Amino acid sequence: MNWILAAEGEPNPLTPHVAEIVLGIVVFAILVALVRKFVVPNFEKTFAERTAAIEGGMAQAEKAQAEAKAALDEYTSQLTHARHEAARIREDAREQGATIISEMRQQAQTEAERIVGTAHTQVAAERQQVLEQLRTEVGAIATTLAGRIVGESLEDEARRRRTVERFISELESQDASPASSGGGR
Amino acid sequence: MSQSGPFTEPPASRSQDPWVAFGRLVAGVGIYGLCGWLLDRWLGTSFLLPVGIVAGAALGLYLVFVSVRER
Amino acid sequence: MTIAGLVRAEEFTPPGPGDFELPALFGGVDKPMLQLVLAALLVVGFFWVASRRGELVPGKLQFAGEQAYTFVRNGIARDIIGSRDFMMFVPYLVALFFFILVNNFFGLVPLIQFPSFSRASFAYGLAALTWVLYNGVGIWRHGLFGYLKHQSVPGGVSGPILALIIPLEFISNILVRPFTLALRLFANMFAGHLLLILFTLGGEYLLLTSDVAFYKPVGVVAFLLAIAISFLELLVQFLQAYVFTLLTAMYVSGAIAEEH
Numbered sequence: 001m002n003w004i005l006a007a008e009g010e011p012n013p014l015t016p017h018v019a020e021i022v023l024g025i026v027v028f029a030i031l032v033a034l035v036r037k038f039v040v041p042n043f044e045k046t047f048a049e050r051t052a053a054i055e056g057g058m059a060q061a062e063k064a065q066a067e068a069k070a071a072l073d074e075y076t077s078q079l080t081h082a083r084h085e086a087a088r089i090r091e092d093a094r095e096q097g098a099t100i101i102s103e104m105r106q107q108a109q110t111e112a113e114r115i116v117g118t119a120h121t122q123v124a125a126e127r128q129q130v131l132e133q134l135r136t137e138v139g140a141i142a143t144t145l146a147g148r149i150v151g152e153s154l155e156d157e158a159r160r161r162r163t164v165e166r167f168i169s170e171l172e173s174q175d176a177s178p179a180s181s182g183g184g185r
Numbered sequence: 186m187s188q189s190g191p192f193t194e195p196p197a198s199r200s201q202d203p204w205v206a207f208g209r210l211v212a213g214v215g216i217y218g219l220c221g222w223l224l225d226r227w228l229g230t231s232f233l234l235p236v237g238i239v240a241g242a243a244l245g246l247y248l249v250f251v252s253v254r255e256r
Numbered sequence: 257m258t259i260a261g262l263v264r265a266e267e268f269t270p271p272g273p274g275d276f277e278l279p280a281l282f283g284g285v286d287k288p289m290l291q292l293v294l295a296a297l298l299v300v301g302f303f304w305v306a307s308r309r310g311e312l313v314p315g316k317l318q319f320a321g322e323q324a325y326t327f328v329r330n331g332i333a334r335d336i337i338g339s340r341d342f343m344m345f346v347p348y349l350v351a352l353f354f355f356i357l358v359n360n361f362f363g364l365v366p367l368i369q370f371p372s373f374s375r376a377s378f379a380y381g382l383a384a385l386t387w388v389l390y391n392g393v394g395i396w397r398h399g400l401f402g403y404l405k406h407q408s409v410p411g412g413v414s415g416p417i418l419a420l421i422i423p424l425e426f427i428s429n430i431l432v433r434p435f436t437l438a439l440r441l442f443a444n445m446f447a448g449h450l451l452l453i454l455f456t457l458g459g460e461y462l463l464l465t466s467d468v469a470f471y472k473p474v475g476v477v478a479f480l481l482a483i484a485i486s487f488l489e490l491l492v493q494f495l496q497a498y499v500f501t502l503l504t505a506m507y508v509s510g511a512i513a514e515e516h
Contacts, residue, residue, distance in 0.1 A: 024381030
């Protein structure tokens with residue numbers, strides 16, 4: 001650098017200029033402050049987030065896998081449960097159906113018996129009623145008929161009754177059909 | 186200058202300034218040369234300046250060797 | 257220099273330090289001053305825009321910004337200072353590296369073509385800041401006397417020779433460093449730019465002004481050399497920014513180091 005120092009009339013480039021030194025320091029200090037405030041935090045935040053995202057992604061994947069496995073287990077168990085349930089319901093339905101059928105049968109039989117019984121009773125009652133009526137009518141008819149045939153009035157109460165009684169007893173001892181036919185004619 | 190990503194942590198290498206040898210030589214020559222020159226002016230002699238320069242250079246070199254040996 | 261000797265003709269005045277004294281554009285402000293401000297704006301603008309989005313999957317711009325930032329953050333700050341303390345110095349080192357880099361590249365950018373740090377005073381300013389930084393954190397870490405002892409008393413030396421070594425080490429670590437730092441940057445930029453203008457002006461003179469026919473091909477060679485030197489300068493400009501930042505990190509690392 002001797003030639004620089006030796007040059008006559010040339011300015012010495014090493015000479016410090018206060019204005020330039022101060023400007024350099026001020027500009028650079030402002031630059032450092034701006035970088036510290038606006039640049040470094042942004043980059044560091046991004047790096048930290050990226051690290052967290054990579055680590056978090058792994059953890060998340062593991063978690064998702066575990067969750068999927070849990071869900072699968074649950075579904076499997078639910079499916080098994082549902083199968084059991086379905087089988088049980090089918091069994092129940094079958095049993096219930098059988099019960100219902102037998103109950104129905106029972107009920108129908110009872111009803112039929114009841115109807116038959118009622119019919120019997122009614123028939124018997126009607127028959128009894130008819131018999132009573134017949135007995136009265138047949139008595140009257142027979143008396144009238146006998147009176148006409150014999151030609152004498154059976155006015156005597158006691159005799160008349162006796163006659164009727166005897167007649168009916170005869171009728172009863174015989175079959176019902178000759179009596180009724182005798183009555184109808 | 187290894188381009189490792191921001192996620193790996195390399196061991197901190199406490200490497201030293203490679204110019205430290207130059208600095209020590211300059212400092213040695215400078216300070217002991219100055220001492221020799223001042224002594225020359227004070228005592229009216231003229232041989233202490235080169236002695237100071239050589240001694241300073243020697244001390245600087247010695248210091249460089251010591252620091253290299255230490256590591 | 258050889259070409260300059262070759263063309264010592266009457267008309268040709270070789271470029272010298274006078275070419276680095278630029279006239280004031282307005283009110284005492286000259287081109288290098290504007291360049292300094294422009295470089296600061298470019299650096300902070302680029303990084304702000306690149307880092308603003310902060311997306312996990314970066315775009316091209318953000319990727320470029322992250323690569324540049326990571327280069328200084330990990331490649332210089334963390335590797336030199338160590339992962340315990342480096343984060344504190346990352347803003348300074350990132351700003352320092354890219355500020356110097358852009359200012360150096362101004363030496364080759366068309367229409368600007370002047371490296372800001374060929375003005376020595378700018379380099380003095382940055383070196384002074386680095387000096388304040390590393391001494392400041394050293395005193396903050398070790399206390400004033402602890403730091404002076406830390407920087408002045410080398411390990412492995414004992415006896416009477418230690419008394420001779422202590423001032424030497426003190427001067428080497430505290431006084432010489434900022435000067436070498438500033439002068440290395442300044443001298444590289446200054447010499448590189450001087451070389452460039454020498455070859456281009458010399459080539460121009462040889463081609464256009466000189467009467468000697470033999471000088472014309474020499475002028476072409478000078479131009480070709482100027483182009484080659486431009487590429488060399490590109491490397492030097494990067495290296496000087498890197499070295500300045502690296503040495504700052506090393507000084508800081510040495511100042512806050514526990515062992516000695």
